[in-house]
Amino acid sequence: MNNLAILAVAGVLLLPLLVFLRDVTSRRRRRLPPGPPAVPLFGNLLWLRHSAADVEPLLLKLFDKYGPVVTLRIGWRLSIFVADRHLAHAALVGAGAKLAERPRTATSMLLGVRENIITRSNYGAMWRLLRRNLVSHMLQPSRVDQFAPARVWARRVLMGKLRETSGGGGGDAPNVTEAFQHAVFCLLVLMCFGERLDEPAVRAVEDAERAWLLYISKKTSVFFFLPWITKHLFRGRLDAWHALLRRQKELFVPLIEARREYKKLASQGLPPARETTFQHSYVDTLLDVKIPEEGNRALTDDEIVTLCSEFPNAGTDTTSTGLQWIMAELVKNPAVQEKLYAEIKATCGGDGELLERSVRDKDNKMPYLNAVVMEGLRKHPPSHTLLPHKAAEDMDVGGFLIPKGATVNFMVVKEGLRKHPPGHIVLPHKAAEDMDVGGFLIPKGATVNFMVAEIGRDEREWEKPMEFIPERFLAGGDGEGVDVTGSREIRMMPFGAGRRICAGLNVGVMHLEYFVGSMVMEFEWKEVAGDEVEFAEKLEFTTAMAKPLRPRLVPRRS
Structure with a gap:
């Protein structure tokens, strides 16, 4: 390895250490919340051995040891956990905009997790635009009233599944959880796309979304530490992630196009092509969104797909x-x-x-x-x-x-x-x-x-x-x-x-x-x-x- 390459590698490894030492020095007279000892650059290494499912029991032990506020370092990133209601109120309500931001993780940048969704957007103009659109056009009482037939339909779906799993009545249900998930998903997909899809179509969307969510929760934690290295070591996981996103787009884009066609027919005073089509949907509102800060442009199909994924998943x-x-x-x-x-x-x-x-x-x-x-x-x-x-x-x-x-x-x-x-x-x-x-x-x-x-x-x-x-x-x-x-x-x-x-x-x-x-x-x-x-x-x-x-x-x- 030549001298230039050695210097480059040393620089990459030393930079986070220097940042860490700078932070420690600048705040040595101000107390960070307590927590377990952390190794510079690497942080709390013990957390890398645990899945997300193991985190809460470990946190409970840390709260018992250190009190209601605990600090952890994941790599050089600082994470603070709060388990006290008074402190939570002071931070979330009292501090207002100071704590309204969302952190962007290295995982989201590597995996292409798009940030223009309400739950993940930074606190700013885009977040306010998207949240206002959702609240005004989907969650107001008059809009909620419009979806009463959708709720009645979802109720029929749920009751049918429960009767089916209980053997027509009085039997032992194998597992009611799947019936709960399916009925709620049916309702939210209808509200999102304005179409009462048949069961195979709903299942296709449901399976794609569940695969996507499970992959996030179970397969992406390896990218939290040194992502510029792990993205090469675990290239197969990145490829699988992008395949899941492509499948999501394949399912959603035709449904979005169907709403474009519906809006065109409605503007001409024509009825919808199918009796299963509802008058209003979340997609309709997204097709009307304009972004003032970006030349009043409309949302792209990719952005609409992301927001449509967020709606039922949330x-x-x-x-x-x-x-x-x-x-x-x-x-x-x-x-x-x-x-x-x-x-x-x-x-x-x-x-x-x-x-x-x-x-x-x-x-x-x-x-x-x-x-x-x-x-x-x-x-x-x-x-x-x-x-x-x-x-x-x-x-x-x-x-x-x-x-x-x-x-x-x-x-x-x-x-x-x-x-x-x-x-x-x-x-x-x-x-x-x-x-x-x-x-x-x-x-x-x-x-x-x-x-x-x-x-x-x-x-x-x-x-x-x-x-x-x-x-x-x-x-x-x-x-x-x-x-x-x-x-x-x-x-x-x-x-x-x-x-x-x-x-x-x-x-x-x-x-x-x-x-x-x-x-x-x-x-x-x-x-x-x-x-x-x-x-x-x-x-x-x-x-x-x-x-x-x-x-x-x-x-x-x-």
Whole structure:
């Protein structure tokens, strides 16, 4: 190797070390949150041996040792995990835009993960444009009303699958999870593309999206460390990733073109070509989007494909996982199930369409149904952390310094929406500037993660937090009037909080209420003798049941 090549290699290896030493020196008088010792350049090497599924148990041990805020270095990247509700509120709500950024990982750059989606876009003009489009044209009450027939259709799909798996009634269901996922996916695909697809077409899209999500969660962690090297060592994984993206485009582009044709016919006063076509869809709104900062250009097909992938993915696993946990709790707590059934029967009889109108109108005729859903979200949040946030500048939250650019993660549960939020960590945040959390520095640019599950199961805030008690959300309970948005205070946050809170919060709760109410209306859910319900968790795209729910379904009426 010649001298020039040796110098080049040395420079590549030394640069991250120099950056690391610069950061340590510049902040030696300001306390970073505590954490395990890190090797310069390599960071906390022990984390490289673990899959994403192993991370939460390790974090819980670190919280026990170091306190509610913990720092880890992945390579030279700084990640900070927060498991305290007061600090989470100070950071997410109090700090505002300082922690509204999303970190961009080396993995996303290598794999071509496109950043122009609402969940991953940086906090700026593009994010505001896309989120405003979604909220204004898909999530407003008048738009939600338009999709009532879609929800009724998805209910028929779900009931049909449940009858099929239970052998026509009274049988032992092999696994209801797949029925939950399929019904929710059918609904969201219809809302996205405005077309009631037949089952083979839905299955094709569903399989492609699930393969894509599983590949992200299980096969890409190798690129977090020294990505410029691992991209060559694991070239096959990159090729497989791009093949999945091509398959996604093959399926989505014809559906997008069909909506273009529909809009053209509608502008001429002509009816749609198929009776299964709906009047409105998410794709319609995307075709109308213009980007002022880029010469008022329209979105490209690739950008629309990415946003169409985000739409069902953001709601399918979170909703279906929530259904799984809630129905498992109802199987295990038959008195709660019968109390809920009595409320549904008194309000709606056996009318599924009346049930849909009741949960949509929010007329408070079924407070116990809402309490059951809220208790499920508390105890079993779909994700145990939020998506990471990035510090836009150094900031102080509760005395902890969060450096600009650090990644911050907030943990949702320790004990679970409250009891079993479908995810235990919200999407990470990135510090836009240095900030202080609990006396420790969160440096600008650090990634900050908030542990959702830990907060919803805090025994200091909830009486008997690991028990499923929907009554806590009724008048006089310790959860009465709880602010699930986190604006006033954070006691549970299955949908996140602050500026990056889930835009579909209200629609998501409505879907849970509608499907839970429908399933209790149609079936009595019983535990199978010798096959007890277990509440052990496993990490997939969300936090699912390690042992899938297998109940005995007894039809309530012929």
